[in-house]
Amino acid sequence: MARLSVNGQSHDVDVEPDTPLLWVLRDAIGLTGTKYGCGIAQCGACTVHLDGTAVRSCSVPVSFADGKQITTIEGLAQNGTLHKVQKAWIEHDVPQCGYCQSGMIMAVAALLKNKPKPTDADIDNEITNICRCGTYQQVRAAIHSAANA
């Protein structure tokens, strides 16, 4: 049994301590906005924030999240107002299939927290999420847009 704080709410979950956080969020808590893509921390579709830091939840055991504030895509908007990254995503109509975009948005939100005005080189170095639809051109434009919002 573990107690998790997700998007400001407390959840008691019946899982083994080595269960990846991703599957606890999806199956035990029912927050399916966080996606499974590879299970080996390569694609980033499962990106969430742990105490504000972006992590790939497929490779984080739930025990590691104990006592930390977890934020998922469902909790990124505050008080009914979309995060500036989400707004920029709508402005640039970024998603295609959209499956990677929860993780992409969470990764970008964390990037902007640390580097409010990222350069193209910063984006290249720090946004390594895979998008099979190839939305990268729109992603880059939307990141700059969000940074200037």
Added chain:
Amino acid sequence: MYSTPDMNRRSFVVGAAAVGSGLALGFELPFGPGVANAQVGGPEVNAWVVVKPDETVVVRIARSEMGQGTLTGLAQMVAEELECDWSKVTYEFPTAGQNVARKRIWGDFFTAGSRGIRESNDFVRKGGAAARMMLVQAAANEWKVSAAECTAENGVITHKASNHSITFGKVADAAAKVEPPQEIKLKDAKDWKILGKGVKRLDTPDKVIGKAVYGIDVRMPGMLYAAIKACPVNGGKLASFDAARVSNNKGVKKVVQVEDYAVAVIADNWWRAKTALDALPVVWDEGENAKVTSESIAAWLREGLDAEQAFVGNKGGDVKAALAGAARKIEAVYAYPYQHHVTLEPQNAVARYADDKCEVWCSTQNGEAALATVSEACGLPIPKCEAYKTFLGGGFGRRSTSQDYIRQAVMIAKQMPGTPIKLVWTREEDMAHGWYHPITQCRLTAGLDKDNNLNALHVRISGQSILAKVRPAALQDGRDPATFSGFYPGGAEATLGYSVPNILVDHSMRNPHINPGFWRGVNINHNAIYLECFMDELAKEAGVDPLEFRRKLMAQHPKHLAVLNAVAAKAGWGTPAPQGVHRGLAQCMAFGSYVAACAEVSVDGNKVKVHRIVGATDPGYAVNPAQIERQIAGSFVYGLTALFMGECTVKAGRIEQQNFDTYDMMRIAQMPKVEAIVMPSGGFWGGVGEPTIAVAAPAVLNAITAATGKRYRTFPLKHHGLSLA
């Protein structure tokens, strides 16, 4: 004349026709928006349009949305003819079962081959127009005036003479009772206000907040989870497994055999199912296919380059004689590997089986094929089955003709009647059991006359046929016409853009045991590489600029030429490129559209930097230019990932690559600047999702050769030490 085969008619349609009407409608669905009962929330004006009392217009979308934007494009079509307020438009997906019950009123659900819009535009627009006419008639009836004197605009019907006006929502009830019109006239393209405009996608808001529901996200009360492992060698069998070793694991409910080739563990969460499956001792009977390797396949295909017998795809003049008499003969051999779709959402489905009903919730490119699969797998007739479609986390062809994951989910659910079960493949399972981009080799032999004109061309393709595996009934006396994509002598699908007096394009079919499947672009991808790289090779031999060499052969192909000229002009072909930057061109026709690209690259040691690609498409009509631009850019990412990194190799009969650590993908850092030219010339409907993928690779390859002097003919380029910077 050639065309790609008709892939619309599936075997179950016979059964579907027999079912006819009379099936009770009304499905209560356990999850969110996007799918709804035929009458939920407001009256249905007709099958395509529901107008709610609050003026919300719900447009029914039969085709699947997997990122390509078809959902929004089809809604634009209905809205254009409906004359509604675009800001009030939303959507829902009718189910395959509803379609059968209503005598296929929404037509085909198949979403592949870039056909979603081009093949349904006529009846979808008519659906919107008919609804408008019924709404107008209802208003006219109320006012006791002639419908011909009324106009509809922005969701409001007006009768000027009597100063009456009323909104759609207020007459929707009455409109539903109006006799549908017999004659429907569609608007001229020049009058479009919503169609042809780059309106925003309807699905974006839900996709930025994690609300969009994909197959893998479906949840139901009492649902259990399954993980599966199939014999790693295609065609191999399950010999035995020791269920007792894991059946007492926490949360494990059951260990089940799935047909004769797979085993699955059912548990109360997916991680427990997957962990138990990993620990389950399994013995496979791998069979003869376990002897196959990439080398043995390559050797078999190499023989095909010289085989006496081959299917003919395009023939004109006398190639043999012309080559024999050529002033110069030039030959090159290319090869293209197996590649995986890697939809980011691994295959999955939720199935619930009860004695008298079987349902699935799934990501599929063909809701009707999913329904047929359910029926075949569970043994119940179509009216007792249903397939609910969700958003797809990528399709690219993987979820089109192959509904194998749905069949498995049903086979598992059948062993726990009454309990909904969500089957999710691991990425490793997904990589091992794909329907791969087929493998081919190609020898091109050209004859130049004494003036360096291309007088003879023999293109011999050796390798795998997709149709022979996924739809043998579509073969034409054994011949797979799709193999010749881009080489067709005529038709509206994928014609050759060059006139060559003596030509032969033929195919020696060789089908290894690895499953081939439709794959974004698929046959046109390797065919365009073969032909467009070879054209550059010929231009070099002839000592002529590659653009000029092509232009001489394209006088009879003005639409092919127009897109090529467009990219050349915008990219600055013939003018100096930046220091160290080199250009390459490619063009082709595919899926009814004319496409071209001009790439700019620089090469530093083993690092290839693709700086910029100018891409052009003439799809006849451009339903949403903003989304077409995104499809062009996205298709280039898919095409360049394939060119530099994409290969599935075969060892001991199985695919070796298991996850992204051995099957890499382009990232944002490698993204070139893509400049799109959308140049619809009117008069035809071409596809958008796929065609441009085919020109990315040959344009970049030609630019690499311009930069280095080296010609690469086997792929991916990582085998030559090259990687994307």
